[in-house]
Structures are given as C-alpha cells and as structure tokens.
Amino acid sequence: MSTGVLPVSNGFIFIEANGGLNQQRTSICNAVAVAGYLNATLVIPNFHYHSIWKDPSKFGDIYDEEYFIDTLANDVRVVDTVPEYLMERFDYNLTNVYNFRVKAWAPTSYYRDSVLPKLLEEKVIRISPFANRLSFDAPRAVQRFRCLANNVALRFSKPILTQGETLVNKMKGLSANNAGKYVSVHLRFEEDMVAFSCCVFDGGDQEKQDMIAARERGWKGKFTKPGRVIRPGANRLNGKCPLTPLEVGLMLRGMGFNKSTYIFLAAGPIYSANRTMAPLLEMFPNLQTKEMLASEEDLAPFKNFSSRMAAIDYTVCLHSEVFVTTQGGNFPHFLMGHRRYLFGGHSKTIQPDKRKLAVLFDNPKLGWKSFKRQMLSMRSHSDSKGFELKRSSDSIYIFPCPDCMCRKNKTTASAT
Structure with a gap:
C-alpha cells in the first residue's frame, strides 16, 4: 500500500509477462517503470504460459510478492488484483479490458501521449505482450524505477x-x-x-x-x-x-x-x-x-x-x-x-x-x-572486471552504472 506520499493514482495497469524467467523479469521491471512514469497502480503481472518453457508458475511462486509490494510502496503502487468495482464494468473478465499492442522499444513519449489518455478514460488498461516494450534510452526518473524494481524489489520467493x-x-x-x-x-x-x-x-x-x-x-x-x-x-x-x-x-x-x-x-x-x-x-x-x-x-x-x-x-x-x-x-x-x-x-x-x-x-x-x-x-x-558505464542504447539491466549505483532512490533512503 502507498504511504500517502504519492499523488492520486491515474488508474490500473495490468501487463502479461511472456517468455522465460529473465524475459519475464524484463517485463516486470519495465512495467514498474511505466506505472511510475504514468503515476498508475501496477497490478501484479500475470505470467504467460509458453509451449517452450511449459511453466505454469505465478508471480508469487517465483518472487516474494509481499516484499515486492512493500519495497515499492513509496514509489509505485502495486496491488494483487484490480478492484471489484472496476472489474464489474468488464464482467469480471480482464480480456474485456482495453489492450494496447505496444511496439517493441517504445519511447516514454508514446506512453505519455497514447497510453495515459486511455488510462485516464478507462481507469484500467492491459498491455500484452509486454517484454521489451520500453526503450532503454529513457529519462533518469524512469531508469530509477527500473533500478529499484530489478536490484531491490525483486527478491526470489523464500x-x-x-x-x-x-x-x-x-x-x-x-x-x-x-x-x-x-x-x-x-x-x-x-x-x-x-x-x-x-x-x-x-x-x-x-x-x-x-x-x-x-x-x-x-x-x-x-x-x-x-x-x-x-x-x-x-x-x-x-x-x-x-x-x-x-x-x-x-x-x-x-x-x-x-x-x-x-x-x-x-x-x-x-x-x-x-x-x-x-x-x-x-x-x-x-x-x-x-x-x-x-x-x-x-x-x-x-x-x-x-x-x-x-x-x-x-x-x-x-x-x-x-x-x-x-x-x-x-x-x-x-x-x-x-x-x-x-x-x-x-x-x-x-x-x-x-x-x-x-x-x-x-x-x-x-x-x-x-x-x-x-x-x-x-x-x-574479456569483461574481467565488470565495470563499464552505460551508453544511451545499452540495457540498464546489463550496465547499472551510473543510473542504479550512484544515486539513492526514495524507498532505499527511507529504509536506511
């Protein structure tokens, strides 16, 4: 739950994470970044069942769901389900919710100009599939959400x-x-x-x-x-x-x-x-x-x-x-x-x-x-030392410096 420091949410975003373990991780981190950027509430992502990986695991089977929600509390609201009063509008079926088919590596401007207006109108939207649907070249505020999700909030289940x-x-x-x-x-x-x-x-x-x-x-x-x-x-x-x-x-x-x-x-x-x-x-x-x-x-x-x-x-x-x-x-x-x-x-x-x-x-x-x-x-x-600075087109998940390693985010600061 939010601590109250966040402004009123613009609506709920539900994404479907496809692929194997770490492609799903990409989806989760990008979803946190998009939700934070749009001041939206993120619904715990659904994992798409794939014929190759054949794994029916849910989010809570892989990650510590409570820890994920609590760690992000000061930065991004996360809930496990869409509220009933909204689901009633869609006959309690998420497939009836408006779904965005976002192009790969979409810039943040697309989410601001195309996704946000629909979110404000509908109050709940879907984005499926979602892996790699956010550009690596993003504003620092967006990168901070990615860092927080990937390096702090995502902890494997007990x-x-x-x-x-x-x-x-x-x-x-x-x-x-x-x-x-x-x-x-x-x-x-x-x-x-x-x-x-x-x-x-x-x-x-x-x-x-x-x-x-x-x-x-x-x-x-x-x-x-x-x-x-x-x-x-x-x-x-x-x-x-x-x-x-x-x-x-x-x-x-x-x-x-x-x-x-x-x-x-x-x-x-x-x-x-x-x-x-x-x-x-x-x-x-x-x-x-x-x-x-x-x-x-x-x-x-x-x-x-x-x-x-x-x-x-x-x-x-x-x-x-x-x-x-x-x-x-x-x-x-x-x-x-x-x-x-x-x-x-x-x-x-x-x-x-x-x-x-x-x-x-x-x-x-x-x-x-x-x-x-x-x-x-x-x-x-080879990369024997492992220390390299991220360039604009590089993945922040491979090169966490300087975005993830040189500044503290609100949640980390409040926990210390």
Missing part, C-alpha cells in the same frame, strides 16, 4: 532463495581450499537451444532427426517456410552457435582453469548429455550442478518448473567468484548487471568471442600452446 543459498554454501564449502571461490558457467546446450540455433554439431543423423522434430514442436513451421534457407556454417562463423560442453571445457582449460577448479554449471537438460558432457566432466572432475548438489527430495518442489529451476541456478551464479557466459540471452545479461550492482561494479565476468572461437576450433593445424595463448588473451580482454 523456497527458491533458501534452496539457492544452500547450494551457494555447498559450493563455498567444496572450494574451501580456494577460499570458497568457485566459477559458475552458464551452458546453453539444451535441445531447444541447439534446435533454434540451426547449427550442426557431431551427432550425425540422429541429431538431424532430433532437431527437425524439436523445431516443429517448438516453432511449428517457422523453419520450413518456403524460401527459408538454413546456413549452419555461416551461423557458426557469425558466433551464433551455442558452445558445446567439449568446447567450453577446452576454452576454460586454455584460459588457465584446471582440474582442481570447482565449477557450478547452470543449465537445463543438456542435449544428449551422456555423450556430450563426458569430455567436460573429464576435464573438470569437480564440476557440480544443482542436481548433483541437492537431493531429489530437495529439488522436488522445483523440478517440473523451468523458471524455478533457473532461479536456483541464477542464485548460485550470482555469488560465484567468476561468471562465464557461453551464449547471449536474458539470463547472462541480468546476471552480469546484477553482479555489477551487488559487487560495486567489479564482478569478474568472462564473455568469450565466439566468432574467434569458431575459427580457432575449426583450425586443424592449431597447436595447444597457440590455442592457450589465444585463450589467455581472450580472457584478459
């Missing part, structure tokens, strides 16, 4: 937080000989990622058939449209192919990590895991996953919910000494920004140059010494 912190402590205990420091690696080699990349690996005819089936299940005809040409070789040279577990292992060994390094691997079910994971485990026998660290009983409440499992991975990666990203996407981007915010801008992150890696891996004449020299150079030129 079951997820407890399980995640338990695994963090286990990783620190296992790596006690290295002062509790461990490396986290985000590996994207799940079947859907391999299929969507349209790259060819070393699985032969079986892989080819698996990928055709996976593309049809997930994207129904998108890749078989007339005129659609798939060029796996070009994708690889352009750095679009996910790194295989073998390639990740070779890269890390080349960068100086050895068999004694404790690694936490954040990943979904790896494609053809028995075959593809063997070389990585041989190179790094101290590699751990959440499934290896926790019992089946411990993971049972989360196992059939991809976003909850991803949230556990996120927590363990957040507190690692070094974070290694092997593929783009919302998960590593949010982690890089969150780690920068959490550790004062100096979190160690390794972002490999995948175009260069493709050339090196495909060169049969390249010896180990030359490869290692290239990897050490790549590591030194």
Whole structure:
C-alpha cells in the first residue's frame, strides 16, 4: 500500500509477462517503470504460459510478492488484483479490458501521449505482450524505477532463495581450499537451444532427426517456410552457435582453469548429455550442478518448473567468484548487471568471442600452446572486471552504472 506520499493514482495497469524467467523479469521491471512514469497502480503481472518453457508458475511462486509490494510502496503502487468495482464494468473478465499492442522499444513519449489518455478514460488498461516494450534510452526518473524494481524489489520467493543459498554454501564449502571461490558457467546446450540455433554439431543423423522434430514442436513451421534457407556454417562463423560442453571445457582449460577448479554449471537438460558432457566432466572432475548438489527430495518442489529451476541456478551464479557466459540471452545479461550492482561494479565476468572461437576450433593445424595463448588473451580482454558505464542504447539491466549505483532512490533512503 502507498504511504500517502504519492499523488492520486491515474488508474490500473495490468501487463502479461511472456517468455522465460529473465524475459519475464524484463517485463516486470519495465512495467514498474511505466506505472511510475504514468503515476498508475501496477497490478501484479500475470505470467504467460509458453509451449517452450511449459511453466505454469505465478508471480508469487517465483518472487516474494509481499516484499515486492512493500519495497515499492513509496514509489509505485502495486496491488494483487484490480478492484471489484472496476472489474464489474468488464464482467469480471480482464480480456474485456482495453489492450494496447505496444511496439517493441517504445519511447516514454508514446506512453505519455497514447497510453495515459486511455488510462485516464478507462481507469484500467492491459498491455500484452509486454517484454521489451520500453526503450532503454529513457529519462533518469524512469531508469530509477527500473533500478529499484530489478536490484531491490525483486527478491526470489523464500523456497527458491533458501534452496539457492544452500547450494551457494555447498559450493563455498567444496572450494574451501580456494577460499570458497568457485566459477559458475552458464551452458546453453539444451535441445531447444541447439534446435533454434540451426547449427550442426557431431551427432550425425540422429541429431538431424532430433532437431527437425524439436523445431516443429517448438516453432511449428517457422523453419520450413518456403524460401527459408538454413546456413549452419555461416551461423557458426557469425558466433551464433551455442558452445558445446567439449568446447567450453577446452576454452576454460586454455584460459588457465584446471582440474582442481570447482565449477557450478547452470543449465537445463543438456542435449544428449551422456555423450556430450563426458569430455567436460573429464576435464573438470569437480564440476557440480544443482542436481548433483541437492537431493531429489530437495529439488522436488522445483523440478517440473523451468523458471524455478533457473532461479536456483541464477542464485548460485550470482555469488560465484567468476561468471562465464557461453551464449547471449536474458539470463547472462541480468546476471552480469546484477553482479555489477551487488559487487560495486567489479564482478569478474568472462564473455568469450565466439566468432574467434569458431575459427580457432575449426583450425586443424592449431597447436595447444597457440590455442592457450589465444585463450589467455581472450580472457584478459574479456569483461574481467565488470565495470563499464552505460551508453544511451545499452540495457540498464546489463550496465547499472551510473543510473542504479550512484544515486539513492526514495524507498532505499527511507529504509536506511
């Protein structure tokens, strides 16, 4: 509830957050920013069920809803439902509420000139879908709302937080000989990622058939449209192919990590895991996953919910000494920004140059010494310190400085 310092609300905004865990996080933070900018009341976002992620989780299953509402109280009103007197006008059906189809990366001026008048008229509006519907280049006041939502108000629900912190402590205990420091690696080699990349690996005819089936299940005809040409070789040279577990292992060994390094691997079910994971485990026998660290009983409440499992991975990666990203996407981007915010801008992150890696891996004449020299150079030129200032077109979720790290907002100030 509002503390009374906010002016009278202009109405209620209901958004539908689509995608996986961190695409939904984008929607939530942007929704807080839009609601704050328009002096509106935000209704707890609804999570859209997707055929790829297949996760029916609600907001409160992933995040601490009460904490979210209370933390934002001095800045943005948040409620769990639209009031009954308004819902009565729409036969108690939110699909009857006026829905804005906002273009991607819309500027704040669009919300001021197009959305606000309708909000004032209707008193409740929907915006669906909502991911990436607000420009990264926004006024500082809007950025402050994003910062507050992402870095302060969004805290995982107690079951997820407890399980995640338990695994963090286990990783620190296992790596006690290295002062509790461990490396986290985000590996994207799940079947859907391999299929969507349209790259060819070393699985032969079986892989080819698996990928055709996976593309049809997930994207129904998108890749078989007339005129659609798939060029796996070009994708690889352009750095679009996910790194295989073998390639990740070779890269890390080349960068100086050895068999004694404790690694936490954040990943979904790896494609053809028995075959593809063997070389990585041989190179790094101290590699751990959440499934290896926790019992089946411990993971049972989360196992059939991809976003909850991803949230556990996120927590363990957040507190690692070094974070290694092997593929783009919302998960590593949010982690890089969150780690920068959490550790004062100096979190160690390794972002490999995948175009260069493709050339090196495909060169049969390249010896180990030359490869290692290239990897050490790549590591030194990577985002090893993590401190960079945001440019106007950059994501504030990746680059929180200066908007999120150099000024206090009202809520934070009032809490201290």
